[in-house]
Amino acid sequence: MNDLLNKNKELVENRLAELLKIAGINETLGSAMNYSVMAGGKRLRPTLNILANSLLNGNLAETLDIACAIELIHTYSLIHDDLPAMDNDELRRGKPTSHVMFGEAFAILTGDALLNLGFEVMLHNAIRYADNMEAHIKAIQEIAAGAGAQGMISGQCGDIENEGQILTERELYMVHEKKTGALIEASLLSGILLCGPDEEQIKAIRIYGKNIGLAFQITDDVLDIVGNEKDLGKTVGKDRIAKKFTFPTLYGIDESIRIARQKTQEATESIRIFGEKADPLEKLAEFVLQRKK
């Protein structure tokens, strides 16, 4: 699995570096965009996009910029999430967050610029593949819906409003499905939509996406706790756990892991219809479950 992730990660990072070379922009803004986008990470969402595209023998070159755009949008959401007015995180992947490095004003504008750039990149790509333009627009629409007010942003709003609150199971699922699930689902959908999938295939990918999104968020929450027990110095993370109501808060760690495992199974079962083409996505689901921080 690591080979597969690393191969796509390299592809995506090389292309991201090219896409970030933008002529005539404010120098600090350019540095700040580069700093956060190139700060590492698993590039999970772009990989999902590329793997979903390959289910129906898609053209990797055609979906690569969409994969990169999703990572730009994901990065913007992290920068804004880390702001003092939001989660107030000073570190991300062991490095100072954008507002620590460049100040709050630039962090806000850098996030804005990356969201906007995501769309610029996808629109430019749609023009390049003019024969398949309608499919491109529909793919971009999925990403816009996943990232926007109906998706990720409402999830983040829920996260803020729920701070210090006790949630029902239903509320917990809803926030997670929007906060992490919506963009993950859109990453997959946008990849396969370029290939003219039928209704059954779209449905299968949606189920895979919903479940892998939940599994990802649950294991993330579990890793936040397990990670912090080992590393008591990371007080920022500890504060977050105390404030946020997560799957481990509701079910405890063991039951949370069991749920994540069940979601992973539901995810992989749904894509069996693609035969052995689905192997990489099955392995990726397993990786999400087993990964370390």
Added chain:
Amino acid sequence: MNDLLNKNKELVENRLAELLKIAGINETLGSAMNYSVMAGGKRLRPTLNILANSLLNGNLAETLDIACAIELIHTYSLIHDDLPAMDNDELRRGKPTSHVMFGEAFAILTGDALLNLGFEVMLHNAIRYADNMEAHIKAIQEIAAGAGAQGMISGQCGDIENEGQILTERELYMVHEKKTGALIEASLLSGILLCGPDEEQIKAIRIYGKNIGLAFQITDDVLDIVGNEKDLGKTVGKDRIAKKFTFPTLYGIDESIRIARQKTQEATESIRIFGEKADPLEKLAEFVLQRKK
């Protein structure tokens, strides 16, 4: 002129109200989006879009959602601009700003959601006018470029970095062209691009846009000073003037007004090639010059 502005304003505001009815979003987010978008304003950018579209007998229904999307994007930029980390403005058009009403976290997310919604609206519109899809994508690209890192956002970055600095004439023009000019120019371009303009027509509209953008910003800066001399209670505005280097700082009020008048003239001259179809845009340029806050 007021009739023309008011007619388009009503059209745009009615459509904006519809576009903001989004199912299944966080309730506070929905209120905050509505609050800022429906807070009034001249709806100058949408009007420019509609008038540019009508130069070549465009279809008003086809460009209306683009006009509205531009206003959504403009509103996002105002919300983020007003944040404590940016201009720290507590009032906009006499009403409390978004972060005063809904808190900083929600103001950031509301801005994000409006930028994203702008693209959602335009993509949906492109699918509706599938026969003219490539023209739509190119129109959306203009707006994305005007709003993004190469346009408005770099202008805002320049504004932040220049605070308290003395600028050269060249620097002053550059910040203004990006901060206000880029989205104004894109508003016009996106309107006419739906109608298959030739190179000469595109060039004429660009010249009009650049000049009217400058005239708008210069008169805005002049009105900021003239307005404040009459109304000494508005200390927020006064602080801003002291911190920001504007056309009146460089040239004084009278010379600034003269430059704005000259830019307006250059704007109107460039669109003479459209004959009497250009009358509304000529009148609008005159209105920008003569308006009161």
